[in-house]
Amino acid sequence: MDIRVEAVQYYDLQPSPFDDIPFYQSRVPSKDASVLELGCGTGRVLLPLTDYCGYIHGLDISEAMLSICRQKLQRANIPKDKASVEVADITNFSLDRTFDFIIAPFRVLQNLETDDQVNGLFDCIGAHLSRDGSCILNVFHPNRDADGLRKNWCTMEEKFSWEKSVGKVQITCHDRRPRMESEKLVLYPELIYRTYQENALQRETVLKIVMRCYYPQQFEQLIVDHGFKILNRWGGYADEPYGDGPELVVEFGHRG
Ligand SMILES: C[S@@+](CC[C@H](N)C(=O)[O-])C[C@H]1O[C@@H](n2cnc3c(N)ncnc32)[C@H](O)[C@@H]1O
CATH class of the missing domain: 3.40.50.150 (Vaccinia Virus protein VP39)
Incomplete structure (x- = not known):
């Protein structure tokens, strides 16, 4: 897939x-x-x-x-x-x-x-x-030691990453950090893309990736x-x- x-x-x-x-x-x-x-x-x-x-x-x-x-x-x-x-x-x-x-x-x-x-x-x-x-x-x-990552990396709070206008469409990207594998320090962040037209949400797309530290x-x-x-x-x-x-x-x- x-x-x-x-x-x-x-x-x-x-x-x-x-x-x-x-x-x-x-x-x-x-x-x-x-x-x-x-x-x-x-x-x-x-x-x-x-x-x-x-x-x-x-x-x-x-x-x-x-x-x-x-x-x-x-x-x-x-x-x-x-x-x-x-x-x-x-x-x-x-x-x-x-x-x-x-x-x-x-x-x-x-x-x-x-x-x-x-x-x-x-x-x-x-x-x-x-x-x-x-x-x-x-x-x-x-940007922090392994214990700091284990303690503080995960959060369901969305963090703003970037935004861009393409013609009349506004695109935003946020990230979410729902889980990690603590022993090998494998992070599973999610990137959330949203598109808006005249401030109305058109589409939401979530990309789940792996980031091993x-x-x-x-x-x-x-x-x-x-x-x-x-x-x-x-x-x-x-x-x-x-x-x-x-x-x-x-x-x-x-x-x-
Ligand atoms: C962050 S992007 C980097 C793309 C490009 N190198 C750049 O600098 O813009 C990571 C890329 O690695 C590819 N990738 C991840 N795991 C892979 C694998 N096992 N085999 C081949 N490609 C892989 C993804 O599909 C994605 O296109």
């Missing part, structure tokens, strides 16, 4: 909490590089990378997200030998080739709920990363435990030191 079918129309409206696109453009190893984007969604990052690499391949489990990405690729006249996308589960796929650079922007790793899924992702990265290639994964840096040391350890070598790390996309910024961004490659 594609959980994003109803909410897909709102994805590109949300204001991004950071400007990560120049960062990913600057990390592409060369103009000829082959890039694999895991969880490419509507192509928010995939499209702006097409001018910076030889070829980019995107995978996503949501056909609804990919259909928007395909429309954008077509509108931009980007040929299939430059960029192409397909439905796949990033925890279990086989493409029969390797890539110079693998990315999963906007916290895709955190959508994986179980250890088996996380292990599957790292196995797939290992199998698809070229010998000298590198991979960048990113998660958010929790990682702390700075734990995130690096996870990567090392899966047999990789850390190459670089950042605390965000504005040069924040690792552990001091709002995001955790780690680049790694094969060991040895």
Whole structure:
């Protein structure tokens, strides 16, 4: 089941909490590089990378997200030998080739709920990363310690996230935090989109997502435990030191 079918129309409206696109453009190893984007969604990052690499391949489990990405690729006249996308589960796929650079922007790793899924992702990265290639994964840096999250994260109170006008339609997004799994710190937030016309509610759509949390040391350890070598790390996309910024961004490659 594609959980994003109803909410897909709102994805590109949300204001991004950071400007990560120049960062990913600057990390592409060369103009000829082959890039694999895991969880490419509507192509928010995939499209702006097409001018910076030889070829980019995107995978996503949501056909609804990919259909928007395909429309954008077509509108931009980007040929299939430059960029192409397909439905796949990033925890279990086989493409029969390797890539110079693998990315999963906007916290895709955190959508994986179980250890088996996380292990599957790292196995797939290992199998698809070229010998000298590198991979960048990113998660958010929790703004409180684990006990603080366990005690205070859940609330049924809706929190305002953003609003936007599209023509005569007003769109709002709130989030709700009904439950979490306390041991592994897996959060289950709900995003509630509402559309209004002349102040009358037209439609309400709820997207239930998974956000598994990682702390700075734990995130690096996870990567090392899966047999990789850390190459670089950042605390965000504005040069924040690792552990001091709002995001955790780690680049790694094969060991040895
Ligand atoms: C927050 S969006 C990020 C999209 C895009 N990377 C960006 O930066 O805008 C997370 C994406 O990961 C995809 N995703 C989550 N779990 C996945 C899985 N197991 N396999 C493939 N894609 C997955 C979702 O469908 C969604 O498009």
